[in-house]
Amino acid sequence: MPRAIPRLFSRAPLCCELRMTRRQTRDNSKGNMNRCFYSCGECRRMVFDDWEGIRDGNPLCGCGEISRGQVELGCSYVFRCARGKCDYRVEDEEDEEDEEDEEDEEDD
Numbered sequence: 001m002p003r004a005i006p007r008l009f010s011r012a013p014l015c016c017e018l019r020m021t022r023r024q025t026r027d028n029s030k031g032n033m034n035r036c037f038y039s040c041g042e043c044r045r046m047v048f049d050d051w052e053g054i055r056d057g058n059p060l061c062g063c064g065e066i067s068r069g070q071v072e073l074g075c076s077y078v079f080r081c082a083r084g085k086c087d088y089r090v091e092d093e094e095d096e097e098d099e100e101d102e103e104d105e106e107d108d
């Protein structure tokens with residue numbers, strides 16, 4: 001049964017003055033299986049089209065939009081511009097480093 005994933009974008013965002021292309025990830029190495037995202041054919045910029053990591057408590061990014069929190073390689077938890085409009089990037093250093101490399105997702 002297909003699950004409907006709420007989309008972040010109501011229409012394809014612009015990048016390099018072109019509409020970005022909607023795709024789906026196939027690679028599950030980072031737990032990103034079948035996530036929809038937009039990519040730019042010009043600069044290869046990409047932004048996920050879902051609400052993963054976007055929560056009410058997230059800081060606002062440089063352009064005034066909500067940010068997306070995600071676990072990045074070699075780092076802890078990093079907040080970035082949810083819609084990829086700006087280069088906002090902040091590491092969340094409130095929590096101590098986890099020994100396990102597990103994402104524990106809370107359902108709320």
Ligand SMILES: [Zn+2]
Binds near residue numbers: 042043
């Ligand atoms: Zn671009």
Ligand SMILES: [Zn+2]
Binds near residue numbers: 061062063082084085
């Ligand atoms: Zn932004």
